[in-house]
Amino acid sequence: MHVVVCVKQVPDTTQVRVDPVTNTLIREGIPTVVNPFDYYALECALSIKARFGATVTLISMGPPDAVKSLKKCLAYGADRAVLLTDRAFAGSDTWATSYALSAAVRRLSQDEPVDIVICGKQTIDGDTAQTGPGIARHLGWQQVTYSTGVEHVDPDARTITAERKLERGKEIVRTTLPVVVTVVEDAPEIRYASLPGIITSLRYTPETWSVQQVDVELANLGLKGSPTKVKRIFAPPQRSGGEVVSVEKAGLVDAVKSAVDVLHTQGVL
Amino acid sequence: MPEKFDVIVVGAGLSGLSAAYTMVNKGLNVIVIERGDYPGAKNVMGGVLYRQPTSEVFPEFWKEAPVERPVIEQDMWLLSDASAVKAGHRSEAWAREPYNAFTVLRGKFDAWLGQKVADAGALIVPGTTVVDLLRDGRGRVIGVRTNRPDGDLLANIVILADGAVSLLSEKIELHTRWKPNQLALAVKEILAPPGKSDERAKIIEERFGLAPGEGLTIEMYGALTKGMVGTAFLYTNKDTLSFGVGALLSDYAEFKQNPHALLQIAKQHPALAPLFAGCEVREYAAHLIPEGGYDAIPPLFADGVMVVGDAAQLCNGLHREGSNLAVTSGKLAGETAIEAHNKGDFFGKTLSAYAAKLNDTFVIKDLRKYRRASQHMEKNRQFFTSYPAMLNNMATEFFTVDSVPKREKQWKIFKMAGNKLKIAADLWGLFKVVK
């Protein structure tokens, strides 16, 4: 069993602010972190490894600095880490990114056939939730999105059983391998990395692959390979505070009355 | 079987990193365990780093390291509730190589230093706490236990560089728990003037009368610590200010002072408020500082273990020095570990060379010199209360032009001093403590 986890290094968006004048993101001095959803993907993979036995490989596409995030993730118990890094990848949208990552998965399959690719539900910088499904489409594989975990893997029948989170309730699905799974934050949290795991990761140098190492059409990569065009970035207008009806001042009955009135006039009720 | 290293260093502060760097450069297999998410993550010192002692371990560090500003002026203020007597020294020579000191933010600085030490070959494990020391049947330290799964490690030597609280040296009974008057508690804010980084830098330079890139420090005594033995401090960073107040931990309890409130009130002192006008609080942090002095220094070594930096109470509060004592003690412990490694003998007798070497440096010499300083201040609070107030009254009288003939004025000022014999005795006492 070979499980690949996709990891993205993202700016810590809790610290990103929008310049009110130019409407661009102020990225100056913003630290980078592992996309938090990817930790759930990683835990999902490690739990498959612990229960059913698997090789876990991490892949990331990003600047050379992203080896930091790969090393950090390796500490939890992954076996191998690969960074796709090349100027040709820069500016890729979700279509081009999933194209490049699917090429990396094909390349990894040459060493050991990949059975499952696991992604976080979405990234905190793009929020599109398209990359995982994109990889599935590029590879022509099954996909299980918004999963809270993989319950069972049957290597002989070549199936997996996974739970999906729905708006109301959950769904348990079985599908055939190979498959792409995207994981939500209701899944189990990442385990505590062991000390030997951390020491291994400190000594480990992730492989870096350029476009040379993967089978891709250059025209499908980067800005020119990306069908999405960003027209404008802007901060949403500040919402004004709601109306406060004070029970202390008006008394309970009148307060409820006037609150109901407000809801009526605004057409909520 | 846990992995075995030549040396485990606990704590990636200045002392631990200095020890590690010294040792990896001589080929030892070193691992550093740090509780914070990265070296510096837990550090609060927004302070003054001294060039000479630091470059003994990290030559010419200021050329690459994230230092804030070279310190070209050092001021001391004595404050009453609403006024200040100021003294200081400024030298343009300090704006050039060889610099005397830099303001730094240790959070940034230690992160850089950690990377440097890692690049030299040490393994630096962040986000991991050493919870206990492993000992063999004869009590010799042989490794550490961390809070991680499979978290034990073995080593010939463990260097404890775990900072002011140092629960680990307490665990192996090198000292009993520090008393509240052996530690000071400092609270500090990073304050940012309005605007972008270069605008902020400009505001700072204008407010403090500095040329571009130059920095200054102000140590303050008197009203701000509300009668407690302590100081306030203000340092200029590149585009922010570090401002903090510190006092003996025991005094906060005795004087019923809340450290956060203390800091907020201090910022409003009329001598300070204009300097902070329009500033936004970027960070608030608190940290302990060893204040026990010479008599609190624990045994610096035992079989398989050495203690360095704040963990060994190596801090000179009177002179605002701790970083330099940390670097120097770390370096000497590192050198001793190298000798022990070459001899293949890690018992206390071999490691005692560290204490002997440290005795010959300014570290122990200074701390011995100021042996009684802290207790003396505790017993003579007038240095923090009535004297600063008195000096301010005198200065106000001296500088007020009110048609009073100078001879009369001088006599008035002389009388303000009250009991001269008491002052003479206090000054003599102070002289004896620092001589």
Ligand SMILES: Cc1cc2nc3c(=O)[nH]c(=O)nc-3n(C[C@H](O)[C@H](O)[C@H](O)COP(=O)(O)OP(=O)(O)OC[C@H]3O[C@@H](n4cnc5c(N)ncnc54)[C@H](O)[C@@H]3O)c2cc1C
């Ligand atoms: C507000 C403030 C201002 C100061 N200003 C100055 C100044 O201007 N000039 C000056 O020279 N000195 C100053 N000092 C003192 C100076 O910061 C210290 O003396 C110096 O940092 C000591 O270095 P150290 O390596 O011994 O300890 P630290 O720098 O405190 O490093 C100890 C490290 O050990 C880690 N650690 C602790 N326990 C464990 C554990 N169990 N497992 C793993 N890791 C652990 C901590 O996270 C920390 O990173 C100041 C201190 C404070 C608090």
